[in-house]
Amino acid sequence: MVKIKVDRDKCIGCGSCASICPKGFEMFEGKAKEKVQEVKKLTCEKDAQEACPVEAITIK
Ligand code: SF4
Numbered sequence: 001m002v003k004i005k006v007d008r009d010k011c012i013g014c015g016s017c018a019s020i021c022p023k024g025f026e027m028f029e030g031k032a033k034e035k036v037q038e039v040k041k042l043t044c045e046k047d048a049q050e051a052c053p054v055e056a057i058t059i060k
Contacts, residue, residue, distance in 0.1 A: 017048035
């Protein structure tokens, strides 16, 4: 399983992750939140991570 985590302290609420990967991320109270914290297989989550301007998304 792969773990996905948004560091909400780092997140600046740009919305990129949620628009690139709406099944993985959503905006909540102005910041991003992961919709699922563990997946069997990554799909768009990596693209969202790469698009994050502040490197707030961890995937491992
Ligand atoms: S791309 Fe990064 S900074 Fe932008 S909303 Fe997502 S986690 Fe936050």
